[in-house]
Amino acid sequence: NTEPAKLLLIGYLSYMLIGFALLSLPFAQATPVAALDALFIATSAVSTTGLVTVDPGTSFTFFGELVVLLLIQIGGLGYMTIGSFAVLALQDNLGKMRARTCRAAFNLPEDISPKLFLRSVVIFTLICEAIGAAILYPKFAAAGVDNPLWAAIFHAVSAFCTAGFSLFSSSLEAFRGDFTVNATISALSIFGAMGFLIIVDLWRTLMGRQRNLGFTSKVIFRLTMLFLILGTAVVMVTDPGIIALPAEERIMTAFFQVMTAATTVGFNTYPISELSMAVLLVVMFLMVIGASPAGTGGGLKTTSFAVLIGLVRSTLKGRDEVRFFKRRVRFEQLQTATASLVFYLGLMVAALFCLLLTEPALDFAALLFEALSAMGTVGLSMGATGELSPLGKVVIIVLMTAGRVGILTFGIALASRDESREEERDNELVM
Amino acid sequence: NTEPAKLLLIGYLSYMLIGFALLSLPFAQATPVAALDALFIATSAVSTTGLVTVDPGTSFTFFGELVVLLLIQIGGLGYMTIGSFAVLALQDNLGKMRARTCRAAFNLPEDISPKLFLRSVVIFTLICEAIGAAILYPKFAAAGVDNPLWAAIFHAVSAFCTAGFSLFSSSLEAFRGDFTVNATISALSIFGAMGFLIIVDLWRTLMGRQRNLGFTSKVIFRLTMLFLILGTAVVMVTDPGIIALPAEERIMTAFFQVMTAATTVGFNTYPISELSMAVLLVVMFLMVIGASPAGTGGGLKTTSFAVLIGLVRSTLKGRDEVRFFKRRVRFEQLQTATASLVFYLGLMVAALFCLLLTEPALDFAALLFEALSAMGTVGLSMGATGELSPLGKVVIIVLMTAGRVGILTFGIALASRDESREEERDNELVM
Ligand SMILES: [K+]
Ligand SMILES: [K+]
Numbered sequence: 001n002t003e004p005a006k007l008l009l010i011g012y013l014s015y016m017l018i019g020f021a022l023l024s025l026p027f028a029q030a031t032p033v034a035a036l037d038a039l040f041i042a043t044s045a046v047s048t049t050g051l052v053t054v055d056p057g058t059s060f061t062f063f064g065e066l067v068v069l070l071l072i073q074i075g076g077l078g079y080m081t082i083g084s085f086a087v088l089a090l091q092d093n094l095g096k097m098r099a100r101t102c103r104a105a106f107n108l109p110e111d112i113s114p115k116l117f118l119r120s121v122v123i124f125t126l127i128c129e130a131i132g133a134a135i136l137y138p139k140f141a142a143a144g145v146d147n148p149l150w151a152a153i154f155h156a157v158s159a160f161c162t163a164g165f166s167l168f169s170s171s172l173e174a175f176r177g178d179f180t181v182n183a184t185i186s187a188l189s190i191f192g193a194m195g196f197l198i199i200v201d202l203w204r205t206l207m208g209r210q211r212n213l214g215f216t217s218k219v220i221f222r223l224t225m226l227f228l229i230l231g232t233a234v235v236m237v238t239d240p241g242i243i244a245l246p247a248e249e250r251i252m253t254a255f256f257q258v259m260t261a262a263t264t265v266g267f268n269t270y271p272i273s274e275l276s277m278a279v280l281l282v283v284m285f286l287m288v289i290g291a292s293p294a295g296t297g298g299g300l301k302t303t304s305f306a307v308l309i310g311l312v313r314s315t316l317k318g319r320d321e322v323r324f325f326k327r328r329v330r331f332e333q334l335q336t337a338t339a340s341l342v343f344y345l346g347l348m349v350a351a352l353f354c355l356l357l358t359e360p361a362l363d364f365a366a367l368l369f370e371a372l373s374a375m376g377t378v379g380l381s382m383g384a385t386g387e388l389s390p391l392g393k394v395v396i397i398v399l400m401t402a403g404r405v406g407i408l409t410f411g412i413a414l415a416s417r418d419e420s421r422e423e424e425r426d427n428e429l430v431m
Numbered sequence: 432n433t434e435p436a437k438l439l440l441i442g443y444l445s446y447m448l449i450g451f452a453l454l455s456l457p458f459a460q461a462t463p464v465a466a467l468d469a470l471f472i473a474t475s476a477v478s479t480t481g482l483v484t485v486d487p488g489t490s491f492t493f494f495g496e497l498v499v500l501l502l503i504q505i506g507g508l509g510y511m512t513i514g515s516f517a518v519l520a521l522q523d524n525l526g527k528m529r530a531r532t533c534r535a536a537f538n539l540p541e542d543i544s545p546k547l548f549l550r551s552v553v554i555f556t557l558i559c560e561a562i563g564a565a566i567l568y569p570k571f572a573a574a575g576v577d578n579p580l581w582a583a584i585f586h587a588v589s590a591f592c593t594a595g596f597s598l599f600s601s602s603l604e605a606f607r608g609d610f611t612v613n614a615t616i617s618a619l620s621i622f623g624a625m626g627f628l629i630i631v632d633l634w635r636t637l638m639g640r641q642r643n644l645g646f647t648s649k650v651i652f653r654l655t656m657l658f659l660i661l662g663t664a665v666v667m668v669t670d671p672g673i674i675a676l677p678a679e680e681r682i683m684t685a686f687f688q689v690m691t692a693a694t695t696v697g698f699n700t701y702p703i704s705e706l707s708m709a710v711l712l713v714v715m716f717l718m719v720i721g722a723s724p725a726g727t728g729g730g731l732k733t734t735s736f737a738v739l740i741g742l743v744r745s746t747l748k749g750r751d752e753v754r755f756f757k758r759r760v761r762f763e764q765l766q767t768a769t770a771s772l773v774f775y776l777g778l779m780v781a782a783l784f785c786l787l788l789t790e791p792a793l794d795f796a797a798l799l800f801e802a803l804s805a806m807g808t809v810g811l812s813m814g815a816t817g818e819l820s821p822l823g824k825v826v827i828i829v830l831m832t833a834g835r836v837g838i839l840t841f842g843i844a845l846a847s848r849d850e851s852r853e854e855e856r857d858n859e860l861v862m
Contacts (some may be wrong), residue, residue, distance in 0.1 A: 277795050278787035285780055308773045315770035315839065316846035322766070331762065335753070338769045339746035342739045349716055356709035357669060364708050364796035408746065415747035417634060 005413040028064035033171035045071035047404035050164030050266040050379025076161025092270035132156030156173035159188035164266025164379040176269040193263035193291035231258035261286035266379025298377030304337040436844040458494035476502035478835035480808025481595030483696040488598035493614025563587030595697025595810040607700040624694035624722035662689035692717035695728035697810025708760035729808030735768040805830035
């Protein structure tokens, strides 16, 4: 059934167009912004990517920045959540169809009511963002930032929604050595990226409704921790620039750059283009894996990664079934994970081919990094974004949209209906 | 069962070590060759890759070149074929165990006797190589090549075994405009890369034992044709350097560079490093897909690619089963294809990470290209091979070995036995 996928895609496209229209208004712009750049920023915000062709901190008025922030919040929570919550507030009841779509979108277990779930999600989000902003405000004020309260709110929302949009032209590089800012942004990003499912699960465990964390939550939690710890260790010992930092900044800088890729938030405290290529490969790997399902982040998702690793291990060890963490993996899960990976790779090769044609002057590694960053809705860049030609911007816009809607959902939404149903006999493909 | 995989790996490693020992002999070397370079060349020959750290045409004596040629022939036919054929010649009968291993290695249909198959393969190979050498000889003689008969034999064997080793320091660039050389090398490479299965199938069809080509042969044949035609068209219209060539050389040059990647033979008639990055991406894509199972080429294999495309199409269209070419794909085939892809990607990321650390002075694209070329046993290079540090050479040696043994077989050979058999209850992974 391709209907829900089409609806989701159309929903996001609508928000992008509304955002584009609002950002095109003269009183949204502090300096003239080209139409394609306004569309780029709107797409980047709704998809919570954070790639920017113009500096949002100087190009937009307060109204423009507010539009960007609202687009981020809408994109981060998912337009489904927002829409459902609005309905909830009005009539205290979800339509049956809407409840079903919501259940499908969040992979909600059968015994949790969508109504309760949505309300909890929105309340939890606002509380997290408020706490984050309250911690960031004195820090930004002390650093002499313009309008520190607004900057604190903007960065807290941008972190929890894993958008990575910053009002500062060099992202958070000025706060590289500030533990409080590092910890606050990281905590918000990790909470957002781990996903609502884990939050619900944690909440149910805390409320005594279940004894242990569910299997999915365990997998997500363990993989996220593994990536963060292993990644930080690798970056700390291999990158010459980070090795040269003062001891106390070294671990924090390594952790932040790994965290920003793994959660797909996309802020940075160190200039990305100055990282060594080996570390950039680690960052690219993390950007491909991405965050967790039903979270605000992008990428292939940690659960897909878990299934694929389980598949390889089981195949190499000659098991007669695919297992992971001692559990059997269902065929449909394998199919979803594999199809996502293959479609991701296909879209990546096609997009990269287009970018190499439209941007002959740019470096291969920078373009690959840019495409992976867009598809994973990460927003880190080796510096290609500002140099893109109009056609290159269009390619990145498509990738950010696909990344936000979900790689596979994007494909399903674009796929034609299945028309050939007949099957032939000689079906033995020898590999 | 990991035994056959281990045997295969040990078999190839034995041939590599024998080759290394022979190439280390003083009368094999025309100019001094370091031990690591001798091992590199031996591995490159047995794996039919063709990457070289020293120029084989000037570094080795005739004896050394003969050793390289024998290693190529052994690697191309597979040590199993050679070994089985030796037994056949001695006792006109295959041991039961050997017959089973051979059947497994070539995915031989039940109704074809391994004995007949092996004999046909070797005879067919020698006939093809002899015809190829006979056509190349007058061309090489006319071009004033040293010892043209030897050069003709060497290049014919190197082409059919998709090894791509050349006695000329600039591969076949001197023959870019020569139709006969282009056609002969291409035909030999395509025959070798399509694989013995297709040859058996064609032979049975021609002998009237079956009405049509089998499904596997059809898939391999159609995909190979598709890649060659589509690839040539794309390269012809996008690469500025090839567009600038005289009209008659343009199509031939585009075709040859696509053919060399798709068959994984690795000769070139145009300097690879002068191709545009967009075309290099096409070449990389073809090198990843690779040739066909049971052929002499490397890569993921066209059949795996077919299965994965079938999986994506079926998933996007919401089919309840995975189909391709209107046939249902079996679960084990999906598992093999997916595990190969994921293991390939994992090994690639690990190898690239090592190369980026050991070769900080080399370009990211050149190293990625080099690693893909080694893993696919292709042998094309953007120029990194000669610049590699000793550790970098070791990484490439490992990749060439994995590529020849087969990505998945390599993993199975290295995997430990499966020890945990218990399974837990809570096995619902929500994606
Ligand atoms: K982001
Ligand atoms: K080769």
